[in-house]
Amino acid sequence: MIDLIFLLLVFFMLATRFGGQNGLQLDVAGPSANAGGAVWNGPPRLIDLRGEGLALNGVPVAPEALVAALEPLMQDKGDALILRTGEGAGMQELGAVLDLLQKAGMVRILLVE
Secondary structure: OHHHHHHHHHHHHHHOOOOOOOOOOOOOOOHHHHHHOOOOOOOOOEEEEEOOEEEEOOEEEOHHHHHHHHHHHOOOOOOOEEEEEOOOOOHHHHHHHHHHHHHOOOOOEEEEO
């Protein structure tokens, strides 16, 4: 009888989904996503994420100062940002930067290698 209880316990532990509610929402679109006639507006907004830290348009910037440094370069929160990852940048750092930008209301982020 105890074997059956342990078997059911293991089954329910493996069948349960944990932590699926707090993920990042990503809108993955193909090359035809820009077919609506959207054009680039304003100055360049290139965020480099590397092992040694963040850089905005080639100038090193602290993660907590990134949003403040981006605001003068943007007309509104809907302007596109280019986020480029490099050597030494892990998924955790990428997720942290995406979460930071999403919390600031910046949702048009183009992720490139």
